[in-house]
Amino acid sequence: MIGRGLERTAEFWPDIERSYGWVHRAAHRLGNEAGEDATMVQRRCNGLVAAMARHRASAGALAGAIDHFCKVTRSYRPGLFHCYAVPDLPRTNNGLEQMFGSQRHHERRATGRKLASPAIVLRGEVRVIAAIATRLHPPTARELGRASRKLWADLRRSFDTRRQARTWRTRFRRNPEAYLAALERKACQPALPT
Numbered sequence: 563m564i565g566r567g568l569e570r571t572a573e574f575w576p577d578i579e580r581s582y583g584w585v586h587r588a589a590h591r592l593g594n595e596a597g598e599d600a601t602m603v604q605r606r607c608n609g610l611v612a613a614m615a616r617h618r619a620s621a622g623a624l625a626g627a628i629d630h631f632c633k634v635t636r637s638y639r640p641g642l643f644h645c646y647a648v649p650d651l652p653r654t655n656n657g658l659e660q661m662f663g664s665q666r667h668h669e670r671r672a673t674g675r676k677l678a679s680p681a682i683v684l685r686g687e688v689r690v691i692a693a694i695a696t697r698l699h700p701p702t703a704r705e706l707g708r709a710s711r712k713l714w715a716d717l718r719r720s721f722d723t724r725r726q727a728r729t730w731r732t733r734f735r736r737n738p739e740a741y742l743a744a745l746e747r748k749a750c751q752p753a754l755p756t
Contacts, residue, residue, distance in 0.1 A: 577622035577624045580621055581621045581627065584610070588607065588611070588631075588635075591606045598646070600643045604646075
């Protein structure tokens with residue numbers, strides 16, 4: 563039965579072999595086992611994708627699949643090579659998904675919530691990055707002492723603005739009539755005291 567299957571599909575094997583070779587080479591270049599810098603990885607990948615596009619006809623029945631691979635690779639190109647310029651940033655989407663998934667798991671265990679904490683939405687840009695960074699490299703007392711108090715205060719102010727906006731939204735949801743009446747009173751006040 564296997565022999566018959568191989569005989570009947572023999573005409574497809576050269577196309578599959580050639581296409582698999584290209585995709586396999588692309589995976590190895592993106593894997594960057596040699597540890598090359600971002601520009602070199604990008605240059606090699608761009609060259610391979612251009613060669614695949616030029617020689618797509620040699621893929622036979624899989625030429626459409628090669629076109630699709632090249633199109634998708636070009637669409638991902640702007641953000642595809644940052645991971646080679648930043649040390650310890652995972653190389654694949656799977657690695658990033660695993661990193662964020664483990665953060666969500668730790669958050670759920672710490673808070674007991676099944677859904678994302680509202681604090682992640684409000685302070686996510688700091689909480690998620692700080693949690694991941696401290697797992698990769700726990701800060702020393704000296705590093706914490708060098709933190710800029712001005713930047714910290716600016717960040718706190720931006721969070722307070724967001725928190726205030728959330729508070730206003732909940733006031734409206736709880737009692738829309740009272741909230742709108744208060745707004746109307748404020749809008750109808752004379753500009754100068756009489």
